[in-house]
Amino acid sequence: MHKVFSIQGPYPVIRAGLRARGWIEQRTQRSKHHAPRRHSDEGRATSNDAGDSDDNDGELDEISRLVRNEMVYFYWTNRRDAINNNSLQKEQITNHFAKAGSFTTKVGLCVNLRNLHWFDSADPDTFFPRCYRLGAQDEKQAFIEDYRRTACTSLLKYIVERERDQRKRRKRRSRPVVLSKMMDSALKVCQKYLESIEHRDIDTSLETPQTLTKEEWAEFIDSYNLVVHLCVSSLSGGAEIENSDHFVTCCKAMLQRLAEVSPQLDIDGIHNIWIIKPGAMSRGRGIKCAKRLDQILRLVDSDPTLITESKWVVQKYLECPLLVHGTKFDLRQWFLVTDWNPLTVWFYKKCYLRFSTQPYSLDTLDSSVHLCNNSIQRHLRPSKQRHRGIPADNMWSDDQFKSFLSSQGREAQWHTVVVPGMKKAVIHALQTTQDLMESRKNTFELYGADFMLGRNLLPWLIEINASPTMAHSTPVTARLCTAVQEDTLRVVLDRRADRTANTGDFQLIYRQVRKSFPSSSGYSIH
Ligand SMILES: Nc1ncnc2c1ncn2[C@@H]1O[C@H](COP(=O)(O)OP(=O)(O)O)[C@@H](O)[C@H]1O
Ligand SMILES: [Mg+2]
Known part of the structure; x- marks a missing residue:
């Protein structure tokens, strides 16, 4: 097998990681110019790309030309539909499973989690707002x-x-x-x-x-x-x-x-606030909070196409979340699926927090207070009333959050409440959609789950994104997004060759006993 790879989208870390392992890029016009395609999450493709200028472009072009007729053995793309999995040979590796919409859209997650009782003795109401x-x-x-x-x-x-x-x-x-x-x-x-x-x-x-x-x-x-x-x-x-x-x-x-x-x-809480989301969008676009029934129904009735296509979800708004210095935040948590049958899940030990620029208040339902998406908050000036302990770039790493918990005497709960709760929620979300997934071997996918915490630190799953942003929007994401990509390659490539290979901060948290129905042939990545 020749180590030839192809990348589409802003992934300089993946490119560097593959080259370091002796892989050669088959460069397309698009990968050469890193044409920024729309990220399905909140990533704005360009900032990550900025650090990827190659001094030795000519030399790489030359090498790429040599492999232009070779089979690509590793595809990394930012869009699921960039590659048709059915046209791949079994040994070709790709970073998207077909049909992930069953849990990576808000509608899919909402519908499928209701079936959890068929798969496990757990109640989705304990980790997913209704x-x-x-x-x-x-x-x-x-x-x-x-x-x-x-x-x-x-x-x-x-x-x-x-x-x-x-x-x-x-x-x-x-x-x-x-x-x-x-x-x-x-x-x-x-x-x-x-x-x-x-x-x-x-x-x-x-x-x-x-x-x-x-x-x-x-x-x-x-x-x-x-x-x-x-x-x-x-x-x-x-x-x-x-x-x-x-x-x-x-x-x-x-x-x-x-x-x-x-x-x-x-x-x-007591305000009966709900959050209304267009089912298939991301980056906080089109999301509104409202507390009056007539207002909520009117908002949705105003767009008949979305209604007929069942694209709106309304979710109970978490009115009493855990706040840090009076400020709302949510948490981005990565995980990796390397097989759907048997379901095999790797959980990343690091994550990051995204803060709102405004102090938390229910006197207003404005998105500047209630939606923590970086793509919204980065355009807003932090309020003078916001506590000075929250950084101007609105982000913390999990380590900074753990120090905060420790200052409150609650550090142990990170390991006893937050992390186990997030792992459970991820596994349950995957269990309910496993049968809807095409379980192609030599396929893996990195996902980014959004969580919020209750005041008792119990995590609440908000949504799961495919192609989570890898943009280096702040020093925290620059460090962690680099690390998670490098560690992904460790799991999906290094560990294939050597089962004892270092998997970085990825931890295998779930490996199901194999289901009996036949799946497509090929090798398993994990
Ligand atoms: N049920 C909820 N309760 C409180 N805040 C929420 C809830 N759902 C979403 N949010 C806030 O809105 C943000 C955007 O919602 P999300 O479902 O992640 O959609 P998007 O795909 O647009 O990021 C979340 O990151 C969180 O800050
Ligand atoms: Mg989100």
Whole structure:
């Protein structure tokens, strides 16, 4: 076998790594000029390319010409459709599996995770914020029911929190009063919900009981908006519930019962905020947060094509995430799949955090506060109110985060809570789509998962990206993106030749017992 490779896209680290291993590039016009193609994630292809100018271009051209008719044995491209896997010979290696959309699109992840119970005894509600496709009628209805129920639980929380906060209570005495009837409704809805969960084992076809009529719901949601949304925001205009003190004890008791069956109660908050995402986009494009039902439905109804194609998802917004110095962040975590049958997963020991430029607040739903994508935040000036401990380039490595946790006496939880939770979420997401994947050998794929952490440090999976950005946008990504690419080559090339080869920071976390159905022939990469 001749060591000939081909690269498409901005991957100087891969190119250098292959050359160092004695591989020769078969250069296409595109790879020579590094024509920046659209990255499927937030990478803007060019910055990574900048450091890849070759002094010895002429010499490389010459060598490349010598291998121009040779078979390429290693393809690395930034687009899945750049290579048709069916046209490859079995020994040719490529960095994309066919059909990964089953978990690398928001719609795919949302739909497939619901099947987790067929594969493992785990509940997706414990690591994936509940999510609905608004284009599918039944899911839209399920979302509306969830929205209404969340308004009820939010109201109970509001009553309990308000009682704790005596100062706010005094300030609000003069507000208009709405009837305590809404408290009865909220408690009744929660009670019915608990009963429906208790009965689910016995009668799986049981539908969510209609506790209130459509008109009663409309009235309830209006009152909820008046009491919670308008009162909590610093703007005036909210209302009080008559005799609300009277309900505190039952609210507390009901919340306690709900907490036992609703793993997301803690991250829900009291504002009933949801995040609406166009299903197949990336880099924060088209994403909006909203808290009013009519607004959410209107937003989506305004684009009929997306509706018919089922491309919108609405997901519960994590209102109470872990903050660092009062600032929201999310976490980019890489993993590598080197086989789908048996499913073989490598988890990267390093990751990085992306901060928002603005201090966290629910007084605004602006993307500058709520979307941590670097492609959004890098264009914004960090707020003067933001804590000075957050760097101007809005990024931290996992090591910096661990130091922060350590300053809070929580360092051990990185290894006991955060990392195991992320590994589990990744494995579960892959399990639910394994049967949809073409399990070609000599194929691997590097993915980038986005996570957020709850205040208890439990990770919540937000999405999984194929072709995660390798742009050197900050010193942190320059270092870590280089490392993850070098280590990928260690796993997919060095370890093929020598099972004991160093795999850098990649750790094998899952190797399934082989499934019995036949798969395409060839060699396994891991
Ligand atoms: N359910 C959620 N709760 C809170 N924040 C979220 C949620 N979903 C997404 N976000 C924020 O929005 C950002 C973009 O969302 P994501 O699903 O990753 O889409 P994109 O493909 O555009 O990056 C995330 O990185 C995170 O900061
Ligand atoms: Mg993302």
